[in-house]
Amino acid sequence: MRLVTVGPLAFALLLCALVVIARDADRVDRAMSRIAIQLFGSTVDAVRGERPDRQAALRAARVPTTGRDYGSKTLLYAAITAVAGSILGIYAIWGLLVLLSIDPDTLRAALPDPLGFLAAMGGLPSLSLVELVVLFCGSALTLGAVAGYATYWFRWWYPGYVADARARRIEAGLPALVAFIYALSRSGMAFPAVVRVVADQQDTYGEAAAEFSVALRSMDTFGTDVITALQTMGRRSPSPQFREFTENLVSVLQSGQGLSPFLERQYQDYREDAESQQESALDLLGTLAEAYVTVLVAGPLFLITILVVMGIAGDDTFGQLRLFVYLVLPLANVGFMVYLSTVTDKLDPSNGVARESPAVDAPSVNAAPSGVEQRADGGRGTERDAATGPTPTPHPNVERVRYYRLLAGIRDRFGHPIRTLVERPTLTLAITVPIVLGALVGQLPTALEGGFDATAVDDTVAVGAFGVLTIFAIAYELHRRRLAAIEGAVPDLLDRLASVNEAGLSIVASIGRVRGSDLGPLGPELDRIWNDIQWGADLQTALGRFEGRVGTRSISRVVTLLTESMKASGNLETTLRIAARQAAADRRLERERKQAMVEYMVVVYVSFLVFLFIIAVLAGYLIPNLPTGGAELPAASGSGISGLSGFSQVSADAYAMLFYHATLVQGTFSGLIAGQLSTGDVGAGTKHAAAMIGLSVLVFAILL
Incomplete structure (x- = not known):
């Protein structure tokens, strides 16, 4: 009996697991491809000419397979999900009936006579074989058909979606x-x-x-x-x-x-x-900012106020309030952030934003020269030497330098921790998050006394989140502003190099001449480039190290353009002018965007302050002053209301805690969205989120 109950479920889960595993396991994927082509290859060949757009979508999406293989696997996956959906549908109906706990006699009386056997689904194994077949057919025609068609549709829709994303x-x-x-x-x-x-x-x-x-x-x-x-x-x-x-x-x-x-x-x-598209994207961002303030700031505030008023009138709305604050409000904000990221991608947010990439180190001491083979024992030699015998042992000084370079990265990171954290802001999370988690673990015994008490840990969570976001925001802003200053000086650097190169100096001599001028934060980087050249590195290697240290898209473009142009000609005046115009145009578009989005960031701040003010008034003045213990108020003239049921002191404290949490949730997401609106990067919103969380904690510390 137990096998009858569990067997079909295990079979359905096995089918689903095969589809999932095939994505990552090459052997399983090849086996599925062979089975699919054997079963559906001729069908796909017969209808291939009717839908040429599908083949074009596969090529545009760079799907690494043929149209025949992809179409056959689509039909196979649709069949598998249809069978699995039919089986799982039976268990879903069974679980729903068990969860509802409807009396079998009541259910049998409500169902038509042909479906009366469904009343016994609380004990699925007790159904006869004919009843199970009928139930399976019904599930196959409904849930199974929907699952199969959804799989078929998704498999053919996804390449077009990827192709459209690539086109953008x-x-x-x-x-x-x-x-x-x-x-x-x-x-x-x-x-x-x-x-x-x-x-x-x-x-x-x-x-x-x-x-x-x-x-x-x-x-x-x-x-x-x-x-x-x-x-x-x-x-x-x-x-x-x-x-x-x-x-x-x-x-x-x-x-x-x-x-x-x-x-x-x-x-x-x-x-x-690009300029016209940015204007359109900025207009869309402005509309989205207004929609956010209306729907996700003013709307929740209005709904919370209405639910509180209904609670005062006697209805129990505290459960709805908790569901809205802890589930609906965060999910709505996350959904808005996901959609906002698709809009900000059109503005190329990678320009001016750091890409955390390791620095380009010097070639290893053990790197073999061109045409020389490096063997497993660490020695080097040509193929002829490898055949005749090992080469002499490297000099001890070479070994010392090799070990020195192996430890150089660790020394640089731990020898200058502040610089390391500024260069890689995400490393701050590895330090601050464990500290906050340790503080929470220390508060758990107090919170679990007599049941879980959220008030014992909410201040720790709020202050901890404030500290984590603040430290990350400081490191992120220092890093971002340094890179922005470097990129802001790039057009001026390129113009000066073009002028000096036009006068007849080589590009290396031009860098030596220009590095003495005032280029702000680019000056130390030029000095490092010049030092690399003086110590024997060629210009391409020095520029590659510079690109690795800075690690931004615009710097990578400039370095790539210079290194490739030097291979074709030594006269780089025209190339440098073109690169300067391109860098200046990118910086201008970025400045225009920041200026246009400042007002919407201010609107988000103002809307949150209004939200905080109203919630603070409700938590600090309205709820505490309501009558407790069910006291009756005199009826207002003509109001038709004879009194209010009132709140107990426990209810007042619960409402105050819920309002406190609502401001923390709203402040966190409002800050992140404000940064995403202004720069297109959620990381830039951590400083706004930290400010709003700190303000919420301060206001409720004064009121409560």
Whole structure:
């Protein structure tokens, strides 16, 4: 009997587990592919020509499989989820009936005669085989069909969703990529070499550069010419704007017209488009800020007030208030933050935001030179030496330097802890969060006396959250402002380098000449670049270390442009001018956005202060002054209300605690959303969240 009850459930869970495991286990995925093609391969082949858009979506989304394999697995997964959904549906109905605890006789009387056996589902094993088959068929036609169709629909919808997301990222990075291609073409680099260089810069230029890997693969693997490769790249791109750029580029290359003037015009057009798109995105952000204040600040305040008034009138609304404060309000704010992140992505928030990447260290002492093999025993030698015998043991000084460099990272991190925390603000959480958790564990015995008492730990949670957010915000702001100052000086640096290089000095001599000028926080970085060069590093290595130390998208673009242009020509004046204009344009767009969003950040602050004021009045003055013990109030003239039921002192304390928690929840999310509105990064909102939490704690410490 127990096997009859548990067996189908275990079978359904096993089917679901196979689908989940196939995502990460290659062997299981290959086995599922073989089974799917054997069962549904011919069906997919028969209908493939009817939906060419699906094949295009798979290519645009870069799904690493064929259309036949993907379609066959889609049908297989739909069948699996339909069977599993049918079985799980039976257990869902069973669990619902057991949970409701409806009397079998009452349920049998309410159901039609053919469905009377459902009244016995409280004991599922007691059903006959025919009744179970009927129940399974009913579940298959309802829950199973819905699960199967949902799986089928999702599998074909998801590639289009990924392709649309890639299209947005491609169009966001297209202005910077066109400027990069324009600068490389002006440096004298041949266009096939430009395609190769761009395809290798996916980490710097994102999805826009990743599109060029399609053209590079066509050239290297299939031996196609650059025109055909570009046409293939354009056809497979999910971005209409990128396809248009590719078509125009192919036309210019085929006609023999000047490539640089065309790229310059395209860059100007895309820069204007980026400015107009930012204006549209800023208007949308303004609308969202107003909607947030109305729906998620004023709306909750109004609802809390109404529920309190209903509670005063005698209805028990405390349970609804707790559900709203602890569940509905946080989930609504999290949902708004997720949607807001999709909007702020259009403004390219990675510009000016730190990317925590390790610094580029010097080559290892044990790194083998080109053409030399490094063996497992640590020695080096050519293939001939490897055949004849081991090479001599390295000099002891080389071993000492190797161990020194192995410990250099640990020494730098722990020898300068403040600098390490500022460079990596998330490391502060590894220190502050365990301290707060330890304080909470120390308060648990008090909170668990006679049942759990939230008031014994809520102050610890609030003060701990304030401390964690404050320390993180300080480190984050110091790091962000340093990087912002460095990036703000980049256009000026590039202009000066261009002027000196135009006068006839090499790029290395230009850096030596410019580093003595006033460039703010860039001065120490230029000194470090110059020191690397003086100690024997080439300029590309020195610039690579500079990129690793700063670790921002705009610096990566500048370094990539300089290093690639130096390979083509020593005259970098035009390239430096182009890079300066691009960096200045990015900084201008960022400043415009910050200025436009300041007023909405102020609106969020004002709305939270109003929320805090009203809640403080309710908790500090209205609730404590209500009659306790069920005292009656004299009826107001013409009001029709003869009295109020009143609150006990326990109820007043419970309401005060709930209001306190409501301000903490609202303050945390309002602060994070304020930072997300102003900069597009949730981390920038930690200082606002800390300020609002601190203000809430201070107000309720005075009132209660």
